[in-house]
Amino acid sequence: MASPVMTPRPQRSTAGPIVLILVGVLFLLMTLGVLDRYSLATTFARYWPLLLILWGVIKLVEHQQAKQAGLPPRGIGAGGVFLVLFIVCAGLTATQFVRVWPNIKDNIHFGDDQDIEDLxxxxxxxxxxxxxxxxxxxxxxxxxxxxxxxxxxxxxxxxxxxxxxxxxxxxxxxxxxxxxxxxxxxxxxxxxxxxxxxxxxxxxxxxxxxxxxxxxxxxxxxxxxxxxxDVTLAGISGNVEVNQQRGEVNISDHTGNVTVDMEHSSTRIQHVKGEVTVQGHGDEVAVEDVDGSVHLNGEFGESVRLVRVTKTVSFKSARTDMEFSRLDGRLDLDSGDLRADSLIGPMRLITRSKDISLDGLSGDLRLQDNNGSVEVGLHKPGNIQIENRKGDVQITIPPNTALKVEARSRGGEISSDFTELQVNNADGQASASGSIGSNGPTLAINSEHGTVEIRRGTVAVVAPAAPSVPAPPGKPAKPSKSLPAPKAAPVESEN
Known part of the structure; x- marks a missing residue:
């Protein structure tokens, strides 16, 4: 009986080892300092398909050689399959990262001066x-x-x-x-x-x-x-414009207008004689002791602090629109709170989802809030109009202050320290009306799903004296315009 013919075993492919040798040579050049690590990484992201092409060429040559020798073609093997999958996954990830990195690197902060290239x-x-x-x-x-x-x-x-x-x-x-x-x-x-x-x-x-x-x-x-x-300057007498994407801006002891356009930055400005404008998107903004107006326009994620501004202050973001005539004290604003003292109106404040506390307010006020509490301490009030939904309202009135009060609350209650006011809390439609003193401005409160408290202040809130600002030669200072007396309209139903 003739012995069976033994089928030659297929030899293993050399494609995997050759690719590994090539990769090893590149890493050796990097360790020897011929190639830097960042260049090696970006080169791989662009040219990794060449490794697959080289692998395919080697396999094609091996297949032709095996065919001519009458031998079975060499296989890839489990290790080769794993290596191919690894090269494809790593290459696609690196390519996508290099493609999108220019658009996102300015949004990532590794350190004071460090970037991903530095790694x-x-x-x-x-x-x-x-x-x-x-x-x-x-x-x-x-x-x-x-x-x-x-x-x-x-x-x-x-x-x-x-x-x-x-x-x-x-x-x-x-x-x-x-x-x-x-x-x-x-x-x-x-x-x-x-x-x-x-x-x-x-x-x-x-x-x-x-x-x-x-x-x-x-x-x-x-x-x-x-x-x-970072950008730092002090003691300049001239207009300044700063455009910054990432870092800190510090400006002090400046005479002239200041404009800061920021992106992922923080800004601190103090002791300025001129107009201050800050706009864009940033983290913290602090403005202090400005002999002029201040305008803030943008989204500032962490906090805004204002201290002593002698002229108009305006702030506008996606959630808050605010403007008032002067700030003799301090204002702090973050994502959930707005607290200020010694404000001079007329003041307009429209916001939502924010707890508000104003102390020592003088002049007119128009305030609208939603999903937040409102506390207002009056000093020398003008016409006051407050509208709040889903939040409490508390008003503190100093002694010897005359006001005509019209307050309403749907789905809440009203309480008052003043016997002059007629309070009715029946049937979920609370109201309070009357006059405190005579010939006073109007206090109108409209509340929905929140309590209203009208409190008597034990001691009048006295705002600190504002810095004296002389009017320009030949141009007398204009008095602040008063808002018209508001009318207390009934709160609209949710329907």
């Missing part, structure tokens, strides 16, 4: 430089910095001086020196417009951060654009 870009190398340029009389300065702090200092004379402190991320000194030479800051002059460019992107996206200490004449107009880094 893969070796060591930090420091450099310094000095720049100077004659500054034209009556000129303006524009500063552009992609990454790094900007500090403005007042200097004597008419010369612009810049002290540069640069940090470069690289694998070795020679590489860092090359990035440094390509990112030298520069100054250009066009008529009376002087531009200082930090040039941090001169070598591409290589993790270069440049801090600029700028010395300028006192009377200079500034436009500062800083995408990532």
């Amino acid at each position: 893969f870009s070796g060591s930090t190398f420091d450099y310094s430089d000095e720049l100077s340029q004659p500054f034209p009389a009556g000129g303006s300065l524009r500063i552009n910095n992609e990454r790094g702090a900007v500090t403005i200092n007042v200097a004597e004379g008419n010369t612009l001086k810049v002290s540069v402190r640069k940090r470069v991320r690289a694998e070795k000194q020679e590489e860092a020196d090359g990035y440094n030479s390509k990112t030298k800051p520069g100054i250009t002059v066009n008529d009376k417009i002087v531009t200082l460019n930090a040039n941090t992107q001169g070598a591409g996206d290589k993790g270069v951060a440049t801090d600029l200490d700028v010395y300028v004449p006192k009377n200079v107009e500034l436009v500062i654009t800083d995408k990532r880094g």
Whole structure:
């Protein structure tokens, strides 16, 4: 009986080992400093399909060789299948990450100066430089910095001086020196417009951060654009505009108008003689001691604090619209509360889902709230109109104050410390009406699903004296306009 013919066992494929050798060589070049980690990562994100192409070419050659030799074709094996799946999943993830990273990196904060590139870009190398340029009389300065702090200092004379402190991320000194030479800051002059460019992107996206200490004449107009880094200035007499995406803005002892356009930043402004405008999206905003008006427009996630503003204050966000004539005390606002003292009306406040506490209010008030409590302590009231749904209302009236009161609450009760008021809490439609004193302004309260308390203050709330603000020469100060006396209208039903 003839012996059976043994079928040759198929040999294992060499495609997997070759791909692993290639990947190992790339990682070896990285550890030797020939390739930096960030470049290796971005290169893989773009060219990982070449590994599959190489694998396929090797398998095709092996298949042809096996066919010519009359041998069965080599298989991939379980390990090869796992390696292919790993390359595909890792490659797709890396490609998508590199594609969307430019749109999201400014929303992620790794540290004061750290970015995700820094996690893969070796060591930090420091450099310094000095720049100077004659500054034209009556000129303006524009500063552009992609990454790094900007500090403005007042200097004597008419010369612009810049002290540069640069940090470069690289694998070795020679590489860092090359990035440094390509990112030298520069100054250009066009008529009376002087531009200082930090040039941090001169070598591409290589993790270069440049801090600029700028010395300028006192009377200079500034436009500062800083995408990532703190901006600090003090003692300038000229209009200032700051555009910042991430960091902190600190402005103090300033004469002139201030405009801050922020994105994921915090702003602190104090001791300003001029108009202050803050807009955009940010974290904290603090404005203190402003001899002028203050305008806030945007979404500020953590908190807003205002202290002593001599002219109009306005605030507008998706939830709150507020304006009043003057702030002699302090105002604190966050996502759930608004607390202020020593306000001067006329005041308009429209908001929702916020607990409100106003103490020492003088002048007219129109207030609308929803899903929050309202507490108002009056000092020298004008016409007061308060509307609140799903929240309590408490009014404190100081002694010797005349008011005509019309209060209504649907689904709630009304209580009063004043015998002059007629209170009726029958049938879920509470009301209180009457006059406290004579010839006073009107207090109108409309409440729904909340109690109303009208309290007698034991001691009059006295607001601190406002700073004296002289009127411009030849233009006498205009008195604040009073709001018309409100009419107490019945609360509309939910239907």
